[in-house]
Amino acid sequence: MFMTRPVEELEKGKWPSYVTEWKKAGYTGLVEIYNKALEDKRTHFKHGGMVGYPGYDAGVIGRLSDMPEVLGSSHIFRIIEPAGWFYKTESLRKVVDVWTKYGSGLLNFHGATGNLQLVGVETENIEPAFEALAKLHYDFGGSGGDVRTLAACGGPAICEYSNIDTLDLYQVLTMRFIEDIHRPRFPYKWKIKIPGCPNDCVAATARSDFAVIGNFRDAIKIDQDILKEYPEEKILKVVNKCPTSCMSYENGKLDIDMGNCTRCMYCINEFPKALRPGDDKGATILIGARARGRIGAFLGWTLIPFIKVEAPYTRLIEIIVGIQDWWDEIGNPKERVGEAI
Ligand code: SF4
Ligand code: SF4
Missing domain, CATH: 3.30.70.2500 (Alpha-Beta Plaits)
Incomplete structure (x- = not known):
């Protein structure tokens, strides 16, 4: 009381x-x-x-x-x-x-x-x-069954890990889909999120119908000399915790079997001075995540493991529109694209 x-x-x-x-x-x-x-x-x-x-x-x-x-x-x-x-x-x-x-x-x-x-x-x-x-040049965002307001991390403006220009892509896609943001015409919401790397600071993997996650497809860059400045105990701990066991450390040299690396970012985050993302940059596309829904929460599925993401983003926009058209045809009311799939 x-x-x-x-x-x-x-x-x-x-x-x-x-x-x-x-x-x-x-x-x-x-x-x-x-x-x-x-x-x-x-x-x-x-x-x-x-x-x-x-x-x-x-x-x-x-x-x-x-x-x-x-x-x-x-x-x-x-x-x-x-x-x-x-x-x-x-x-x-x-x-x-x-x-x-x-x-x-x-x-x-x-x-x-x-x-x-x-x-x-x-x-x-x-x-x-x-x-x-x-x-003041502000505009309404999305609500209801429309393309929701997009989200992108600060990317290259603030972060050395960004593999794509998240800010430019955000701006281009927002302008491309502005009519669909203002006028709900889809079965339910469609969220696009754009993190610059798999650290995923905008929760795209868990919370976006269409995730454009900056990524790289060549090898992680290793500076063996700088790596030696880290305590060996820490290096061995990270090697042992690699989720796919694709790292090895022998005779003071780190090797990564990139064919089995999932680009989870764990080792890069642990050794930011010695390990860097590769140079062949683009994005991984995930589809279908949502935090809640009629049949529970989903993480996104990998739709395209790697795609180049460069202005004017023609191929990426074609892919988005193609999936939206399919979902718009077959989706039931209040059915996110992940549920439709
Ligand atoms: S998602 Fe990656 S690139 Fe974007 S801010 Fe986070 S760590 Fe940096
Ligand atoms: S990025 Fe992840 S999977 Fe790849 S080597 Fe590092 S810890 Fe292992």
Whole structure:
């Protein structure tokens, strides 16, 4: 039994409290609805149905409350993030101004798919808020049965492991599929994620219908002299832990049987100065992952072990469109491509 209002229980303790943040943002209507939900043990929000901006069929997640006297609606904007999630501070300050004026003042960096999420806008403010964001060159992301907002790691901008230009590919594919992001026409969602290497910092293997994972097909580059600077005990430990047992270390020399190497990145991560990805760079394509679904979670299956990925990405786009067309024909409602396969 609560001695204080249940919502205030969530402000206790040494850790940050989202309830306190809502209060600081002046979002008192949400605090009251949330408090009532905790008391009643049920949500007071219902799905908002068709709300959005004229000309767009996606990008606004509708939320209406059954307590209109407190807060009638609290919709969420999904906004396409810049490639690699790089923002100019000047631009972000303007986003903050827009959302302070028209929305709750709460931002969510970022949603699970990758979008910048602007949380809490009432129905009458959807149009002026989006028009102000559009003037800053932001656009709605995906929702429903469409191509969802893409996600790419920072790739060559921040990371020496990147095998492809994740940022350019993200930009080109986003523009190529922008109509399919804004207008749901597929059986269900279609997510594309682009990590620059198999470390997979964007969780493509587990969470994307179509994963473009930067990879290399020649040998791992080994600098035997620098490797000797690592303790031999550590070298032997990594050799023994190689998941395919394709490494050997004898007489101070490391060998890798590349025919049996899965490019898991483990040894490269352990010896970043001595081991590097090879020079013949491209990507591995996976299909069909999702975190949950009608028949459970799937990791992606390897569809193409290696493909060159270079602008203008014509072959890659043909492959995506070809699979989408097939899935669009045979997929049942709410069936991801992995389930259809
Ligand atoms: S996925 Fe690979 S290339 Fe991209 S940031 Fe992570 S380690 Fe770097
Ligand atoms: S990348 Fe993985 S599989 Fe390949 S040699 Fe290194 S640890 Fe073994």
